[in-house]
Structure formats: C-alpha cells, structure tokens
Amino acid sequence: MAKGDKLYFQALVEASKNTAVGDSNALDLLNKAIGKNNSKAQYALATWYLYGKTVKKDYKRAVELLLDSSIQNNEMACFDLAVCYENGFGVKKNSKKAFLFYSKAILLGEKQSIYEVGRCYYYGVGVNKNLELAKVYLDIANMYGIET
Numbered sequence: 041m042a043k044g045d046k047l048y049f050q051a052l053v054e055a056s057k058n059t060a061v062g063d064s065n066a067l068d069l070l071n072k073a074i075g076k077n078n079s080k081a082q083y084a085l086a087t088w089y090l091y092g093k094t095v096k097k098d099y100k101r102a103v104e105l106l107l108d109s110s111i112q113n114n115e116m117a118c119f120d121l122a123v124c125y126e127n128g129f130g131v132k133k134n135s136k137k138a139f140l141f142y143s144k145a146i147l148l149g150e151k152q153s154i155y156e157v158g159r160c161y162y163y164g165v166g167v168n169k170n171l172e173l174a175k176v177y178l179d180i181a182n183m184y185g186i187e188t
Contacts, residue, residue: 086103123138
C-alpha cells in the first residue's frame with residue numbers, strides 16, 4: 041500500500057455518503073492523502089474538479105493535480121491530461137502534448153489510449169499523419185474491444 045492510501049480510501053467512503061459540493065470531510069481526507077504525495081488521491085481530486093463533484097468545477101486546478109499524478113505514472117491521469125490538452129480544458133490546446141500523454145498512458149497500461157493514439161495518427165493530431173501506424177493502433181484497440 042502506498043503512502044496516503046488509507047486516507048484516500050477513507051475519503052472515497054466519505055464521498056459516497058455525501059456528494060454535496062463542499063463536503064469538507066472527504067475533501068480534507070483527500071488533501072491529507074495528497075500531502076503524502078498519493079497519486080490516486082491527486083487523480084481523484086482532479087476528477088472532482090473536472091466534473092464538479094464535491095467541489096466547484098475548476099479545470100486549472102484539475103490540470104495541476106493531473107500533472108502531479110502523471111509524474112507518478114498514474115495512467116488515468118495521463119489519459120485525462122491528454123484529453124485536457126486536446127480540448128483546451130484548463131490549459132491552452134496543445135495536440136502534441138495530448139499525443140504524448142496518450143502515448144504515456146498506453147505505456148502505463150491505459151487501454152482507451154490505444155484507440156486515441158490510432159486516431160491521432162489517422163488524422164494527424166499532434167503527430168504526422170501515418171495511416172499505417174493508425175491501422176496498427178486501431179486494430180489493437182479493436183482486439184481489446186475498445187470502441188472505434
């Protein structure tokens with residue numbers, strides 16, 4: 041178990057009891073776990089800020105937390121960060137960074153990113169268009185049953 045995991049899991053239990061914006065107990069627990077550099081807590085709070093769950097929606101704060109979590113190789117944080125860069129949520133749109141974070145997410149085991157990298161190669165999003173590589177990634181995504 042990583043540092044701060046107990047606090048992280050307690051926060052999730054608290055959050056499931058009360059989803060009201062500003063639920064300070066769950067938020068306090070997550071922040072304590074984040075203080076212990078817990079990447080799962082960083083990612084969880086980032087998603088709360090992305091979707092306005094328990095806290096007010098704040099894309100910039102979400103991106104800060106996603107960056108911290110991605111540095112610790114959290115595959116979902118890398119994926120969500122790629123989505124933020126591709127769509128300009130909390131950051132300036134940057135398709136190259138989006139492609140890089142989708143690629144990192146694949147290397148960390150996040151399967152939806154396989155499709156996203158294939159799509160990037162197919163359309164030339166953040167990378168030179170390459171239909172051969174697109175086909176490879178899209179075929180692998182299809183093999184995993186990922187919607188294309």
